[in-house]
Amino acid sequence: xSPPAKPAPSAATPPRxxxxxxxxxxxxxxxxxxxxxxxxLMLVQAVQRHLPVEGWVWTxxxxxLGLVWLAFSLVGYLVGRDEHLTLKxxxxxxxxxxLRAVWVFANLTVAAIGVLLIVExxxxxxxxxxxSTPALEIPVGWTYLVPLAGLALAVLxxxxxxxxxxxxxxxxPR
Amino acid sequence: xxxxxxxxxxxxxxxxxxxxxFAILGPTLVYMVATDHSTGLSLRTAAQEIDSxxxxxxxxxxxxxxxANHTGIADRIFSFAQALLGRVRGSMGYVNIGVxxxxxxxxxxxxxxxxxxxxxxxxxxxxxxxxxRFALGLTAASSLISPVMPPSIPAIVYASVAAVSTAxxxxxxxxxxxxxxxxxxxSVFLWSLRRPDQRGERAEPGEIRSSFVRVLGPLGAPLVLxxxxxxxxxxxxxxxxxxxxxVVFLGLCYRRLSxxxxxxxxxxxxxxxxxxxxxxxxxxxxxWVLAREQVPxxxxxxxxxxxxxxxxxxxxxxxxxxxxxxxxxPVAALVITVPVLLPxxxxxxxxxxxxxxxTIVNLMIGLLTPPLGGVLFVLGSSTRTPMSEVFRGTAPFLxxxxxxxxxxxxxxxxxxxxxxxxxx
Amino acid sequence: GADGDGTxxxxxxxNSYAEDHPHxxxxxxxxxxxxxxxxxGFAIETFPNSQLAGNTETFPALMDGDxxxxxxxxxxxxxxxxxxxxxxxxxxxxxxxxxxxxFDSSETDEVEEGFEQExxxxxxDLWYFGDxxxxxxxxxxxxxxxxxxxxxxxxSPIYLDNAEALGASPTAVAFEEVxxxxxxxxxxxxxxxxxxxDGDNYAEVQSHISLTSHQIGSQMVVVSAxxxxxxxxxxxxxxxxxxxDVREENRACIEESEREILAGWEADDAIEVVDDVDTxxxxxxxxxxxxxxxxxxxLDLYEAALDAEETATHPTPxxxxx
Ligand code: NA
Ligand code: NA
Numbered sequence: 001x002s003p004p005a006k007p008a009p010s011a012a013t014p015p016r017x018x019x020x021x022x023x024x025x026x027x028x029x030x031x032x033x034x035x036x037x038x039x040x041l042m043l044v045q046a047v048q049r050h051l052p053v054e055g056w057v058w059t060x061x062x063x064x065l066g067l068v069w070l071a072f073s074l075v076g077y078l079v080g081r082d083e084h085l086t087l088k089x090x091x092x093x094x095x096x097x098x099l100r101a102v103w104v105f106a107n108l109t110v111a112a113i114g115v116l117l118i119v120e121x122x123x124x125x126x127x128x129x130x131x132s133t134p135a136l137e138i139p140v141g142w143t144y145l146v147p148l149a150g151l152a153l154a155v156l157x158x159x160x161x162x163x164x165x166x167x168x169x170x171x172x173p174r
Numbered sequence: 175x176x177x178x179x180x181x182x183x184x185x186x187x188x189x190x191x192x193x194x195x196f197a198i199l200g201p202t203l204v205y206m207v208a209t210d211h212s213t214g215l216s217l218r219t220a221a222q223e224i225d226s227x228x229x230x231x232x233x234x235x236x237x238x239x240x241x242a243n244h245t246g247i248a249d250r251i252f253s254f255a256q257a258l259l260g261r262v263r264g265s266m267g268y269v270n271i272g273v274x275x276x277x278x279x280x281x282x283x284x285x286x287x288x289x290x291x292x293x294x295x296x297x298x299x300x301x302x303x304x305x306x307r308f309a310l311g312l313t314a315a316s317s318l319i320s321p322v323m324p325p326s327i328p329a330i331v332y333a334s335v336a337a338v339s340t341a342x343x344x345x346x347x348x349x350x351x352x353x354x355x356x357x358x359x360x361s362v363f364l365w366s367l368r369r370p371d372q373r374g375e376r377a378e379p380g381e382i383r384s385s386f387v388r389v390l391g392p393l394g395a396p397l398v399l400x401x402x403x404x405x406x407x408x409x410x411x412x413x414x415x416x417x418x419x420x421v422v423f424l425g426l427c428y429r430r431l432s433x434x435x436x437x438x439x440x441x442x443x444x445x446x447x448x449x450x451x452x453x454x455x456x457x458x459x460x461x462w463v464l465a466r467e468q469v470p471x472x473x474x475x476x477x478x479x480x481x482x483x484x485x486x487x488x489x490x491x492x493x494x495x496x497x498x499x500x501x502x503x504p505v506a507a508l509v510i511t512v513p514v515l516l517p518x519x520x521x522x523x524x525x526x527x528x529x530x531x532x533t534i535v536n537l538m539i540g541l542l543t544p545p546l547g548g549v550l551f552v553l554g555s556s557t558r559t560p561m562s563e564v565f566r567g568t569a570p571f572l573x574x575x576x577x578x579x580x581x582x583x584x585x586x587x588x589x590x591x592x593x594x595x596x597x598x
Numbered sequence: 599g600a601d602g603d604g605t606x607x608x609x610x611x612x613n614s615y616a617e618d619h620p621h622x623x624x625x626x627x628x629x630x631x632x633x634x635x636x637x638x639g640f641a642i643e644t645f646p647n648s649q650l651a652g653n654t655e656t657f658p659a660l661m662d663g664d665x666x667x668x669x670x671x672x673x674x675x676x677x678x679x680x681x682x683x684x685x686x687x688x689x690x691x692x693x694x695x696x697x698x699x700x701f702d703s704s705e706t707d708e709v710e711e712g713f714e715q716e717x718x719x720x721x722x723d724l725w726y727f728g729d730x731x732x733x734x735x736x737x738x739x740x741x742x743x744x745x746x747x748x749x750x751x752x753x754s755p756i757y758l759d760n761a762e763a764l765g766a767s768p769t770a771v772a773f774e775e776v777x778x779x780x781x782x783x784x785x786x787x788x789x790x791x792x793x794x795x796d797g798d799n800y801a802e803v804q805s806h807i808s809l810t811s812h813q814i815g816s817q818m819v820v821v822s823a824x825x826x827x828x829x830x831x832x833x834x835x836x837x838x839x840x841x842x843d844v845r846e847e848n849r850a851c852i853e854e855s856e857r858e859i860l861a862g863w864e865a866d867d868a869i870e871v872v873d874d875v876d877t878x879x880x881x882x883x884x885x886x887x888x889x890x891x892x893x894x895x896x897l898d899l900y901e902a903a904l905d906a907e908e909t910a911t912h913p914t915p916x917x918x919x920x
Binding site: 028031032034035036038039042043045046049050060063064065067068070071072073074075077078079083084085086087088089090091092102103105106109110112113114116117119120121123124127143144147 | 187188189190191192193194195196197199200203207213214215216217218221224225226227229230233234237407408409411412413414415416418419437440441443444445447448449450451452453455501502503505506545546
Binding site: 215404462 | 610645648649650651652654655658659662663664771772774775777778779781782783784802803
């Protein structure tokens with residue numbers, strides 16, 4: 001048994017084009033922002049209860065939305081970097097040609113599923129639902145804008161992946 | 175379209191290297207379309223699954239663990255444990271376990287710490303003449319203490335999926351975590367019986383004192399976390415944020431956290447949290463399909479036909495989960511299996527908290543086994559060791575872990591005693 | 599939606615209560631039985647205990663026709679059509695008789711129509727859920743007793759208005775963490791019907807329940823308009839009758855449960871029941887608050903509800919069948 005082999009040596013992975021690097025930076029910044037938002041809101045909720053101020057009841061609601069947005073804002077980044085939780089069993093048993101075929105298939109599948117989800121997101125964002133969130137009273141449709149954007153990027157990244165020679169090198173296994 | 179078809183589709187996509195979240199979403203989306211559900215329901219159901227207050231603790235505890243890893247807290251616990259245990263035969267084995275126990279109060283996942291633990295413990299042990307394989311194996315096995323001892327990411331996820339109290343599950347896992355530590359310590363003891371040479375030097379009293387002072391700060395973290403919850407200052411979810419703030423503060427005091435380092439920590443945490451959350455979201459939609467098709471009820475009926483003994487049921491579940499755990503990432507395995515297995519467990523009269531602890535310990539053991547063992551992989555790459563070598567070292571330690579699992583299965587009181595005592 | 603397996607359509611009926619809660623056992627399950635007995639070419643499959651989806655997700659699903667029938671609080675429905683939330687406003691009603699007779703009167707036609715137009719969901723009837731009371735670690739006899747207490751209220755606009763109207767300062771606690779928050783003193787008190795206080799074991803962690811009856815808890819039985827139109831006239835009538843027939847039985851069931859729970863609490867000395875609350879003081883303060891703060895259709899509805907109080911002791915006959 002050996003560590004999972006990468007489909008192709010890292011030397012074969014071409015450097016990322018500048019627009020992709022900028023896109024990734026923006027995705028990471030957005031995800032980081034939502035994480036910090038969740039952190040700060042929970043800290044505020046914990047502290048303000050002990051302060052002689054009017055209680056804010058919307059901190060929990062916004063933090064929950066922050067977690068949803070955090071997840072979806074990084075879907076594309078994770079697709080592009082092959083960092084989604086993935087069962088990489090096949091990497092250990094398949095030869096390079098089969099692996100290449102599996103890689104293309106998996107990414108095209110992700111793109112297709114992403115398209116179905118985009119249709120869902122569009123209908124939620126533009127579907128004219130009368131619902132609003134209980135505490136902040138944000139129209140519920142708006143809360144799906146981040147998922148819509150994240151899913152669109154995921155489709156884009158999956159299609160690009162399918163044409164790239166190999167999955168990107170895993171720099172730091174987590 | 176039946177649930178069996180959906181599950182088959184998911185398995186096929188998983189094997190074809192489709193990310194777990196998408197592998198779940200694909201067939202379930204097809205099911206939703208085929209059964210004429212409206213457009214938008216699927217994404218809403220998925221998003222709502224993570225629009226959950228208790229789950230907010232997942233990214234926060236990941237953040238806490240990553241910050242603690244960057245802050246050199248493990249080194250401090252190491253020095254202290256070594257000063258205390260130096261003279262004992264096989265001392266470095268106990269130190270290894272002790273560091274894991276100490277650090278487990280600040281970290282909720284095995285994979286987050288094992289790289290750092292490997293870099294700290296393996297060289298320290300080999301330098302003192304311990305076999306490298308033994309050092310690797312013990313480090314891998316003791317990394318399971320983190321996700322079992324509170325705070326625990328799998329416990330938070332289980333509590334959310336199973337709609338039980340996070341606090342109760344945290345309390346329930348304390349004794350099992352110490353049992354794992356005790357089981358490993360017993361293995362070290364048996365091993366060291368034949369190794370009279372493995373003995374360190376006695377520490378000076380001054381050394382003990384100064385190393386103790388150095389762990390006072392880290393000791394504050396569990397105090398803040400659990401003291402805060404138990405004294406009513408804040409709820410478990412809020413505690414994750416407060417605990418993180420405390421450890422960031424420690425890191426700044428120890429001058430171990432620069433602004434760029436914090437930036438990297440936040441980005442790392444965000445991507446890890448997102449990769450878990452998206453699997454959770456997908457599992458929410460699968461949950462809808464399974465409930466709609468009344469799958470748990472059907473499986474329960476079939477099982478009830480075979481046995482009505484809860485212990486037999488739990489043993490079956492253990493065997494099944496161990497198999498799943500060998501190939502699936504634990505959080506993904508949790509969110510996929512719990513919605514199906516828990517209603518059945520409840521039918522058999524198994525307490526949901528007891529069931530949760532068994533499930534978690536079980537799936538964590540999967541992190542140590544081929545073909546896919548996350549701990550083996552991360553430890554291998556952080557110590558530049560082939561995974562096969564890591565596994566050879568780890569395999570003997572599976573025995574005490576399986577013994578603990580069996581004990582927990584047969585004696586629910588070991589698990590339920592503490593939450594009941596605390597009234598949770 | 600109402601998907602026919604070739605033969606007869608099966609409607610999904612969801613709620614978020616446990617299998618032994620009155621709203622399941624003498625609620626949705628009873629409706630399913632009555633429909634089955636009627637043998638009218640359709641059936642009902644029940645999904646209690648949030649089996650199909652969490653409480654907040656079922657109503658959007660119903661609006662789109664993915665769930666056929668749901669039991670949902672007015673406050674939650676108010677996030678789709680604000681005025682309907684007023685049914686959950688503090689001291690809008692003096693008791694279930696008042697609540698039922700008002701709901702059955704023509705005064706509520708406008709809000710029901712407005713709701714149906716906005717959401718594509720039809721209100722079939724309204725079931726009693728039990729009066730909401732305040733639990734804390736001290737008796738709450740008058741609005742002044744709430745001063746300085748961190749009270750947990752559900753975070754929707756009408757409940758937060760109720761907090762303000764009663765003179766309480768609400769504190770944010772997610773429903774999953776209420777028990778622990780009460781136990782550890784993160785929150786000092788909360789408000790819920792007796793069945794919920796018992797079901798979630800709040801009596802273990804609170805010393806007093808003060809019978810404020812500040813809200814006559816109710817749940818609306820809603821049906822997706824899409825589903826409704828798929829049923830023929832006779833089926834619609836059978837469904838409507840089943841839901842309305844169950845209303846009194848359901849109330850009796852809730853009241854029976856409450857009596858049992860109260861007796862149990864007394865026998866075990868589990869929590870002190872405070873029944874000499876100065877409800878007049880609360881009522882006066884809350885009503886003044888809502889008459890000042892509500893506006894438009896919501897205000898009209900609240901005023902109409904108060905006006906209907908006198909007739910409440912002489913209930914009007916059951917609402918007309920469709
Ligand atoms: Na832990
Ligand atoms: Na494994």
